[in-house]
């Protein structure tokens with residue numbers, strides 16, 4: 001109530017609107033997807049978590065550019081609604097829904113098998129699906145649920161689709177990480193749910209650090225193949241990302257976000273930049289900020305020995321026993 005009273009006071013209301021305008025101008029990305037005429041006709045792209053938030057707008061952009069777009073979603077109902085909206089908005093009927101729960105290794109393998117059976121080529125893979133604030137759970141693969149969803153499932157998916165991406169080169173892999181990876185730590189026992197503290201976004205931050213580390217190592221392994229792999233921060237974006245948090249946290253996120261955060265369409269820009277822009281052609285193993293600038297990731301994400309070890313552990317955890 002006090003917050004609402006304050007916001008309703010004219011001085012506060014005007015100051016907030018002015019501040020919001022300044023923030024909006026400052027956070028504008030250096031690159032405008034609508035001004036970029038790159039066509040994706042004849043190209044195939046997969047976007048995970050494409051039914052809402054940032055992923056939906058990444059898929060929308062690819063569809064607008066004429067790509068064959070595969071929406072990789074876990075819910076038939078939510079995926080179908082997005083499919084209809086993207087087809088209607090862009091006029092591109094070559095947009096398709098394929099179901100996958102990225103937290104389940106079996107589901108990822110089934111999805112990849114179907115893609116390999118049905119698709120002749122794959123030019124863009126965007127690992128966007130992710131979740132924050134998930135309560136502690138160990139999946140049937142023995143993995144901690146946030147790690148399975150945000151890192152190990154997408155890690156397996158990428159590896160299963162690598163040959164197709166190589167055969168379709170030049171091709172690009174984009175992993176939607178977060179600036180929060182800078183607050184993450186590496187402890188390989190986390191993957192199995194050990195030694196984790198469940199406070200706000202701590203677990204999420206660790207998963208996003210592994211995203212950047214493994215993407216950099218993947219890029220090193222892919223040198224000379226024509227497949228580029230980069231990670232991005234989308235910005236602080238007003239989406240459903242906090243759906244697993246308390247009502248109070250969500251209320252504050254939505255209230256502040258209404259004035260200051262990016263829209264999902266704006267949040268999609270850095271991923272689209274990495275996936276389609278001519279400027280980013282050939283760039284690999286890098287981390288892009290939400291304004292599309294190339295920036296250094298956290299020191300832990302720049303340690304090549306750690307990256308090799310992390311990648312090998314993730315390979316072991318996601319391999320079929």
Ligand SMILES: NC(=O)c1ccc[n+]([C@@H]2O[C@H](COP(=O)([O-])OP(=O)(O)OC[C@H]3O[C@@H](n4cnc5c(N)ncnc54)[C@H](OP(=O)(O)O)[C@@H]3O)[C@@H](O)[C@H]2O)c1
Pocket residue numbers: 048049050051052053054055072073074075078100101102103104127128129130131132149176177178179233234235236237238239240241242243
């Ligand atoms: N929003 C931000 O401020 C922010 C900041 C930094 C990074 N990011 C990252 O941006 C990416 C997109 O997030 P968002 O903000 O757009 O959040 P969102 O609105 O919650 O969308 C997340 C998407 O991921 C899907 N997803 C979650 N778990 C999945 C699973 N197990 N299998 C398949 N799909 C799954 C969701 O599907 P359902 O609808 O079926 O759940 C949804 O489509 C995430 O990787 C997130 O970590 C977001």
